[in-house]
Amino acid sequence: MRENCDVAVVGAGVVGLATAFELLTRGLTVTLIGPRGGDHAGQATRAAGAMLSTFSEIEPHHDEHRVILETTERVTAHEMYPAWLETVGGHAGRRLTATLGTWVLAPAGKRAWLNPIAGAAHAAGHPAEQHDATDIPGLAAPPSSAAALWLPTEARIDSSDLVEALTHAVTDHPRAEWRDTQACAVGSGRVRCTDGTQVSAADVVLAAGAGIPALLPEAGRPIGVPPILAGRGVSALLRAPAVAPPHVVRTPNAAFACGVHLVPRADGTQYLGGTNRLTMSPETDRRASLDELSVLIGDATGLLDHRLSGAELLAVRVGLRPYTLDHLPLIGRTGERSLLLATATYRCGVLLAPRLAALVADEVTEPGALEAHPYRVLRPMAVPNVEDVIADGAAHGLVEHLLQGGGHFSPTSKAQLDAFLALALRALLTDQRDGAAALRRLWQAAPVPEVLPSLLAMAQRSQALR
Numbered sequence: 001m002r003e004n005c006d007v008a009v010v011g012a013g014v015v016g017l018a019t020a021f022e023l024l025t026r027g028l029t030v031t032l033i034g035p036r037g038g039d040h041a042g043q044a045t046r047a048a049g050a051m052l053s054t055f056s057e058i059e060p061h062h063d064e065h066r067v068i069l070e071t072t073e074r075v076t077a078h079e080m081y082p083a084w085l086e087t088v089g090g091h092a093g094r095r096l097t098a099t100l101g102t103w104v105l106a107p108a109g110k111r112a113w114l115n116p117i118a119g120a121a122h123a124a125g126h127p128a129e130q131h132d133a134t135d136i137p138g139l140a141a142p143p144s145s146a147a148a149l150w151l152p153t154e155a156r157i158d159s160s161d162l163v164e165a166l167t168h169a170v171t172d173h174p175r176a177e178w179r180d181t182q183a184c185a186v187g188s189g190r191v192r193c194t195d196g197t198q199v200s201a202a203d204v205v206l207a208a209g210a211g212i213p214a215l216l217p218e219a220g221r222p223i224g225v226p227p228i229l230a231g232r233g234v235s236a237l238l239r240a241p242a243v244a245p246p247h248v249v250r251t252p253n254a255a256f257a258c259g260v261h262l263v264p265r266a267d268g269t270q271y272l273g274g275t276n277r278l279t280m281s282p283e284t285d286r287r288a289s290l291d292e293l294s295v296l297i298g299d300a301t302g303l304l305d306h307r308l309s310g311a312e313l314l315a316v317r318v319g320l321r322p323y324t325l326d327h328l329p330l331i332g333r334t335g336e337r338s339l340l341l342a343t344a345t346y347r348c349g350v351l352l353a354p355r356l357a358a359l360v361a362d363e364v365t366e367p368g369a370l371e372a373h374p375y376r377v378l379r380p381m382a383v384p385n386v387e388d389v390i391a392d393g394a395a396h397g398l399v400e401h402l403l404q405g406g407g408h409f410s411p412t413s414k415a416q417l418d419a420f421l422a423l424a425l426r427a428l429l430t431d432q433r434d435g436a437a438a439l440r441r442l443w444q445a446a447p448v449p450e451v452l453p454s455l456l457a458m459a460q461r462s463q464a465l466r
Contacts, residue, residue: 005029007364008191008201010183010215011343012036013045014159014353016207017166019342020176021088022357026365029175031199033191034208036167036180042284044209044349047235047319049263049273050159051248052351054078055121055128055151056104059253060113061392069374070328071120074348077355081155084354088162091169096161101247102154103136104259107303111146113252118149126153138245139262140305156248156263159350183208186215189338203364207342209349210282210320223335224378228344229446230282231321233258234292235273240311243270250274251303258347260299262308269314272300276347278450280442282320321346325384325448330377331356332363332370340364341377384447386429390422392449425452428459 005028009020012034020032040046054074058067085096106114118128129152133145141148170176181195186206191199206212210230213219219227243262250261251274260274275292293316300308323346324330330344342360345352362369370376384392428439439458442451 003189003200003202005031005177005199005201006203007031008033008199008204009207010034010186010191010204011207011209011211012040012167013043013207013209014048014163014166014350015045015209015342015345015356016205017163017170018353018357019205019207019360020170021091021166021173022354022361023364024170024173024175025087026361027175028364029177030170030173031177031179031201032170033179033181033183033193033199035182036171036178042210042282042286042318042320044233044319044321045159045163047233047273047317048159048350049235049248049261049271050157050162050350051102051250051261051263052078052081052098052155052157053102053348054154054351055117055124055126056102056154056250056259057253057347058116058120060116062116066328067116067120071124073355073375074351075124075126077352078153078155080354080358081351085157085162088165088169091172092165093168094161094165096157096165098155098157099247100153100155102151102156103139103245103247103249104149104151105133105136105139105141105249105251105304106146106148107142107251107254108144108146110252110254113254114147114149117151117252121151121153126151136245136249137247139243139249140307142303142306154248157350158265162350183215186339188336201338203338203340205340205342205360205364209322209343211284212322212341212343220334223339225334225341226324226330226377226381227446228322228324228330229448229450230279231323231346231450232275232277232279232282232292233273233319233321234275234288234296235271235317235319236293236296236313237265237315237317238270238272238308238311239268239314240270240308241268242307242310243305249304251299257295257299260296260303262300262304270311272296272308274299276321276450278446278448278454279320280445284320286318288316288318321349324381326381327448329356329375331359332373332376332378333367334377337367386426386443386447389447389449389452390425421456424459425455428455 089096121128129150133141181193185192251259263271
């Protein structure tokens, strides 16, 4: 079969675009497959706040090995960013810049959650300054706030500007072809598209995020692709003149979410994000629910600034964040050697894009280059056990998830409810009666801490049907 190109890249988000661009700079011919315009419904990139979170994603319960591994890769990406933006901007005929500075605001009782973030920054040679919450400019932080951490080297970028520049850089390249369509099936060196066309290539890179399992027979299990889960993130674009912090303000990750965050935009608007809900059926056209918006608004006004309640709501977006059971990215070759992945970046896709693009291009140009990399697709990936996930879930804040919207317990009551919920979940997941079968199936499909809220909701629905 005659090949259309050296590499076909499936996916038009930031990772797919960055990978296509990197392959082009190395002299390869590339066909990119994905919608060029339209709403890009469900795509994580277009719904992202584009915080370049080198350190602020770290959580107290993350083990030391994971912190070192992820911080090393994120710092490498951070160091690549200035030159990468200059190169992309040069090809696109525009100037791209990342704006430095992030505040991490610890809510009441969460001062200790700042410590691992500061520790990782200091270990990497980056500053991290402890402050009072009242020191955050342009923000009226709640009086109950515990403390704040200033990360002067942690940046943000406008994802729309970045995607537009990458789009121009790829589209205008003489060795690139852009198929403005969707992939519907992928095989050995072949991509079948919804418009009836087919692309053949020596290598195919799947960078379509949460949509990847639907493109592969049996979700890719026969060729060693591990489960790729999807976290629904709802974000809003606001106009809030009274609230004008010049830098990113976010809380630490908590209650299975990405920490509520406010990201200023150049046009004077504010990006508000922070929800994260596991979905087993990643429907790209499903819009935000009132409950998701309620949680987002409640966290924004309760944890960041009460004046946000008067903000003008300009737009709402939903993005599907891809992730794995071990919460690390997937890059490199699958068991089908012509098929590679570049995905599962979870909440750090914009930051990691240039790094993953370079690693995948290394593998394409020098097969075997990623055989020892900890993000390789075919790495051992143990399935978490119930005890570890429940313990991890308690650390994420299961009680806090139930209390979203401003409720609170005394420390003693919270500890008691934490213990009770842990016992209840263990009982539900080992119950052999028919009523618990649906909960066991959900657990078997997604044995990660993010599944715990769904298990509780399912238990409630099961009880209501009895």
